[in-house]
Amino acid sequence: MKRPRLLNSQPVLLEAAVFDGYDMGILMPYIEGANKVMFARSGFFIRRGDHPLCRYWRVPKAKFIDELDLVYHQLIELAGGKVTESWQAFRQKIESALANPRRDAFISGMLLRIAPLADGGVLLSGDYHPGVVAVARRMRGVFLGKSSSWRVNATAEILRSNLVLELGLVEDQFEILDVVQELLGDGSVTPAADIPRISLGGAPQEPSTAASGEESSNDIYLAAVSPIERTEFSDATIAQALVGYSLLDHQPAGIAHLLQRTSALLADDMGLGKTRQAIIAAHISAAGRPILVVTLSSLLINWQREILAVYPDATVAVQKHDPLVQWMLINYERLGDYVLLAEHYHVLVVDEAHQLKEPTAERTRHGFDIAAKVPNRYLLTGTPVLNRETELHTLLRLSGHPVGQLPLSDFCERFAGSPEFRQNLRAELGDWMLRRRKDVLPGLKGKHRQLLPVAMGVEERKKYDSIRLEDRPIFARLGALRHYLEQVKVRVAMDLLGELDPEDKVILFCEFKPTVARLKELCDVAGIGNVTLVGSDTLTKRQKAIDKFQGDPDCRAFICTTQAAGTGNNLTAANYVFFLGLPWTPGQQDQAEDRAYRNGQLRTVIVKIPLVENSIDQQLWQMLLAKRQVSLELIEPEEQQDALAKAILAATINQ
Incomplete structure (x- = not known):
């Protein structure tokens, strides 16, 4: 029926x-x-x-x-x-x-192809899925529009595992190629054996390696830079040229290190006057010819002031090319505008040179285009290694160092992955990199880190766990958790501010702008004089905030994001530094701390780091300690590494 x-x-x-x-x-x-x-x-x-x-x-x-x-x-x-x-x-x-999400809802029939690349890493292509894009981005992949594929600096096995975990794919949805591929200059792909090499003149060029800050890349070759050569500047000539300058005891050696090579890295610890040394070296080397300085936008005014402090009659232009001036100051975002003008300059000074560590980033390609046309190239950074050994490869290559001419795969095989390999690299850097620590400043007081355990309340823990268990990609949850933990630590920061003496000043570093706004609001209510600095502030506003904090005794709190204020600025009025959120690398942390701990600081600097118990805070701190060890092994002399590691631990007090 x-x-x-x-x-x-x-x-x-x-x-x-x-x-x-x-x-x-x-x-x-x-x-x-x-x-x-x-x-x-x-x-x-x-x-x-x-x-x-x-x-x-x-x-x-x-x-x-x-x-x-x-x-x-x-x-x-x-x-x-x-x-x-x-x-x-x-x-x-x-x-x-x-x-009730179903991660495998749309994966039926999907096929992905993973191929090895000649310079290391893999190439990912195949059917589109937003989850594939998310995985590639999280792994710092670079999208190559010409070949509609992602270049990922990982092994095929690691990439496949991440895709399986994210999307629920099965093994037969992957095709793992065993034919090594290579990228052409326009971003297209071909089997490695079939490639004619591209050359624009000069030394043969090597294809760059994957890394990424850029969403996509079609031109992955970097201009060939001339090899480092010794110059005609003798010790006696330099000593005579420095007569009349007011210099600290360690600075003449830094100036000589730059002057005696067509390219070199000055890697002095933060606060030892790398800017002053580079200005004098560039002035002597240029002998009246034009000088191009590349720095962060937030440091342009500082560079202009430093140049005029040493050479009051100097002609300086900022961000706008003027063929009649000697000093041209630009930020990294303007590099592309100066590629065709590069032959005009005799000296290139790259401040915070670790900004050019990613070989596929557009700014790096422009930096190489300029460096290939400038005979003298001075690199400055107190943190040449932020995360890993390969970051030095691009800087070595930008200088024209022989080690930088090695393909990245050979570089990694010889110098990365173990303390012994890193020591081998450290030996290769001896003549190129000069690094001094703050112990060359006898008048500088100490710096002490204090870890402060913070317990969450019952409701705070519930909120933390709810974010942690949300059905969102892991990186989205990680960002939300870091933001929430900053909010938790606002009350801790205000309690610490209340304990300071009236003559104390403090820098409060945050990772998120809403935390800066909340701290300012609470400081205003509490009657604590303060200024703020975030990435969206204009150069004029930034400098006014710095000048007020440095010069006004009633302005006691400098509230900022690490990204905006953690590099280059002089904030020696502060004798306390608080981190409400930790940066991702020890180099960024050190740079931020040393806004206060630098030449001109007359007091001991206390760095307070609240860490929320049983949270990602503690995991991030352990990660920073591990990365710090890699940096020590690469840039510090072997005989000093144990002592420095012990000193770092001794200066970190658990309270």
Whole structure:
């Protein structure tokens, strides 16, 4: 007996909904014109009969959810009464899908290809999925538009494991090629054996390696830079040239180190006057010819002041080319504008040179284009290694050092991965890199770090765990947790501020701008004079904040983000430094601390680091300690490494 037909029943608007963490899957009856609603939101109709979600519309979550009520009313209007569904029922089905994601919803039939690259790393290509893009970005991949693929600096096994964990893919959805591929200058791919080398003159060029700060890259070759050569400046000539200068005892050797080589790295610890040494060396070397200085935008005014302090009659231009001036100051974002002007300059000074550590970044390519045309290249950075050994490879190559001419795979095989290999690299750097620590300043007081354990309350722990267990990609949760922990530590920072003496001043470093705003609000209420500095501030506003903190005794708190204020600025009025959030690398942490701990500081600097117990804070701190050991082994003399490691531990007090 057949089931009786319900003549008055109407189909519902939303038959089913799924969510995979990135896209929504929407199943609904045929409604004339509904396709336009979906297409307008980048929707895609799944027609494949073998797909488990055949007849579903696949729509990016953000484009669908942000206008959910509008989508509902548009569809209801198009249906003209032929379907039924209340707004509440429609929304409830969507919310249920969001709360119960199926990560494998749209992976049916997906195929991905992973191929080894000649210079190390792998090339990932195949079917598009936003989860694949997310994994590639998290692994610091570079998208190569010409070949529609991602270059990832990892092994095929690690990349495949990350994709399986993220999307639930199975082994037969991967094709692992054993033919080594190589990238051409336009970003296209070819088997390595078939490639003709490209040369623009000079020494043969090597293809750069993957790393990434840039979303995409089509030109992965770097201009050939001339090899380092010794100059004609003798010790006696330099000593005579420095007569009349007011210099600290260690600074003549730094000036000589730059002058006696066509390219070198001055890696003095922060606060030892690298800027002053480079200005004098560039002036002597240029002998009246033009000098190009590249630095961070926040340091342009500081460089201008330093040049005029040494040479009051100097002609200086900032950010605008003037062929009549000797000193041209630009930031990294302007490098591309000076490639065609590079032959005009006799000396190139690259301040904070670790900014050029990523070989596929656009700024690095422009930096090489300029360096290839300038005969003298001085690199300055107190943190030549932020994370790993390979960061030195690009700086060596930019200088024209023989080790920098090695392909990255050979460089890593010889110098990366173990303390012994890093010692070998340290020996190779001896003549190129000069590094002195702050113990050359006998008048400088000490610096002490204090770790402060912070316990979360019951409600704070619940909030922390709810963020930690959210169904979001791991990096999104990690960022949200770091932001929340900063908020937790605001009360700790205010308690610490209340304990300081009236003559004490403090720098408060945050990772997130809302924390800066909240601290300022609380300091204003408490009557604590303060200034702030964040990345969106203009150069004028930045300098006014620095000058006020340095010169006004009633301005006691400098509240800032590490990214905006952690490099280059002189904040020696502060004798306390608080970190509400830790940066990702020990180099960034040291740079930030040493805004206060540098030449001109007359008091002991106390660095307070609150760490929330049983949280990612403690894991990040351990990661920083491990990275710090790599840096010590690379840039410090072997005989000093044990003593420095012990000194760092001794200066870190758990309270």
